[in-house]
Amino acid sequence: MDLNNVNVEEIVRQVLLSMEGKGQGAAVQPASGTASAAGGAKPVPKTARVAMLTALEHYDIKEFPIPEVGDDDILVKVEGCGICGTDAHEFKRDPFGLIPVALGHEGTGEIVRMGKNVKKDSAGKDLHIGDKVVTCMIFKDNPDITMFDLNKQNVGGADVYGLLPDDDIHLNGWFSDYIFIRGGSTVFNVSDLDLYSRILIEPCAVLIHAVERAKSTGILRFNSRVAVQGCGPIGLICIAILRTMGIQNIIAVDGEQKRLDFAKQLGASGTVNFKEFKGIEALTEGVKAAFGGYLADFAFQCTGSPAGHSNIYKFIRNGGGLCELGFFINGGDATINPHFDICSKEITTVGSWVYTLRDYATTFDFLKSAKRIGLPMEKLITHTFPLDEINEAHKTNLAMSGLKIAIINQ
Numbered sequence: 001m002d003l004n005n006v007n008v009e010e011i012v013r014q015v016l017l018s019m020e021g022k023g024q025g026a027a028v029q030p031a032s033g034t035a036s037a038a039g040g041a042k043p044v045p046k047t048a049r050v051a052m053l054t055a056l057e058h059y060d061i062k063e064f065p066i067p068e069v070g071d072d073d074i075l076v077k078v079e080g081c082g083i084c085g086t087d088a089h090e091f092k093r094d095p096f097g098l099i100p101v102a103l104g105h106e107g108t109g110e111i112v113r114m115g116k117n118v119k120k121d122s123a124g125k126d127l128h129i130g131d132k133v134v135t136c137m138i139f140k141d142n143p144d145i146t147m148f149d150l151n152k153q154n155v156g157g158a159d160v161y162g163l164l165p166d167d168d169i170h171l172n173g174w175f176s177d178y179i180f181i182r183g184g185s186t187v188f189n190v191s192d193l194d195l196y197s198r199i200l201i202e203p204c205a206v207l208i209h210a211v212e213r214a215k216s217t218g219i220l221r222f223n224s225r226v227a228v229q230g231c232g233p234i235g236l237i238c239i240a241i242l243r244t245m246g247i248q249n250i251i252a253v254d255g256e257q258k259r260l261d262f263a264k265q266l267g268a269s270g271t272v273n274f275k276e277f278k279g280i281e282a283l284t285e286g287v288k289a290a291f292g293g294y295l296a297d298f299a300f301q302c303t304g305s306p307a308g309h310s311n312i313y314k315f316i317r318n319g320g321g322l323c324e325l326g327f328f329i330n331g332g333d334a335t336i337n338p339h340f341d342i343c344s345k346e347i348t349t350v351g352s353w354v355y356t357l358r359d360y361a362t363t364f365d366f367l368k369s370a371k372r373i374g375l376p377m378e379k380l381i382t383h384t385f386p387l388d389e390i391n392e393a394h395k396t397n398l399a400m401s402g403l404k405i406a407i408i409n410q
């Protein structure tokens with residue numbers, strides 16, 4: 001290499017970039033350049049890399065300027081983000097017509113800049129540079145609001161990250177190396193959780209909500225026999241929450257032996273592989289045998305299969321309860337016999353859809369409790385990819401060969 005032709009500025013830039021773990025093409029913003037940058041804050045580059053879904057089944061890594069951090073804003077260096085079923089729908093079909101869009105809502109990272117007015121998170125906890133945070137798709141103004149209400153009110157805007165139409169800032173999704181959190185957004189300080197736990201917060205909140213719905217029936221109790229049908233991430237997290245609550249008698253039902261084996265690690269006392277039974281009567285006997293000769297007091301339906309919905313009533317005793325949470329989107333109609341399945345058995349049924357803000361706070365406590373009692377929650381994240389390989393990550397997710405797939409930044 002002819003050193004005389006090498007621009008010194010370029011060398012400095014590259015050295016600084018390598019310290020930041022960045023690729024080529026970004027220049028470094030001085031630490032004193034933005035609000036609250038003093039106190040040993042790390043330098044941030046002038047630009048951020050954002051994975052934009054630009055076509056069906058295709059992300060491009062784009063580079064955008066990092067805006068000046070206003071008095072109420074927070075700039076977060078992203079550490080990682082889980083891939084959700086909703087991302088998979090967007091990737092395959094763009095049902096909401098959002099392309100080009102910055103996705104990723106199960107993300108977490110470290111505050112590297114914040115405005116002078118930012119003092120507390122949405123739960124009243126202090127916020128400092130260096131703290132680890134997550135955002136939430138629910139507005140803090142109303143802790144009881146659910147996504148159902150958001151849809152009804154057609155509210156959106158800066159508060160929701162990774163699922164709304166893009167704007168001219170672009171740093172709107174957690175599939176990126178920096179995210180720009182506007183003043184007034186819902187944000188939580190979760191520095192006391194490890195990276196994988198933080199990535200699992202959003203899906204865990206779905207199950208905290210479902211268990212709260214289940215408790216509202218008055219049937220789910222400390223010593224209940226509980227059947228959990230479906231051992232994808234949703235059913236598995238359900239089992240871990242029940243176990244953390246002290247429920248001991250949990251039977252997991254699925255057709256994938258590997259998932260059933262993992263269900264045991266997360267707290268199931270027994271498993272039933274439906275593929276080993278022919279017909280619903282035989283399967284019901286299998287579930288009964290797993291409970292030592294009893295039907296379930298309560299059941300959680302965690303598959304998106306209409307047949308799964310039809311079957312689950314048979315596993316529940318007279319006077320028992322059911323929480324149906326397997327249909328985040330329309331999965332078609334299911335056939336049941338209203339007389340035998342609900343009426344004469346006096347089954348109490350609740351539905352559950354996403355979560356409220358209060359469920360978020362409970363979720364943080366759950367993740368700490370799960371760790372304390374030794375449940376290997378981190379094993380739910382079976383595959384990790386760097387941001388550059390986000391297309392492969394999504395394809396792995398669609399192939400359903402793992403459980404939770406996550407983007408982890410270097």
Ligand SMILES: NC(=O)c1ccc[n+]([C@@H]2O[C@H](COP(=O)([O-])OP(=O)(O)OC[C@H]3O[C@@H](n4cnc5c(N)ncnc54)[C@H](O)[C@@H]3O)[C@@H](O)[C@H]2O)c1
Pocket residue numbers: 085206229230231232233234235253254255256259274302303304305307308325326327328329352353354355
């Ligand atoms: N209520 C909500 O807010 C909410 C939120 C997220 C996801 N969901 C829904 O929860 C469902 C599960 O999510 P996931 O990520 O765990 O999905 P997943 O596809 O990874 O897991 C589903 C599991 O169910 C098993 N299964 C399928 N049919 C079955 C049957 N008849 N009997 C027993 N097991 C059967 C599959 O083998 C699989 O392991 C999805 O349909 C999703 O839409 C709901």
Ligand SMILES: [Zn+2]
Pocket residue numbers: 084085086105106202203
């Ligand atoms: Zn999600």
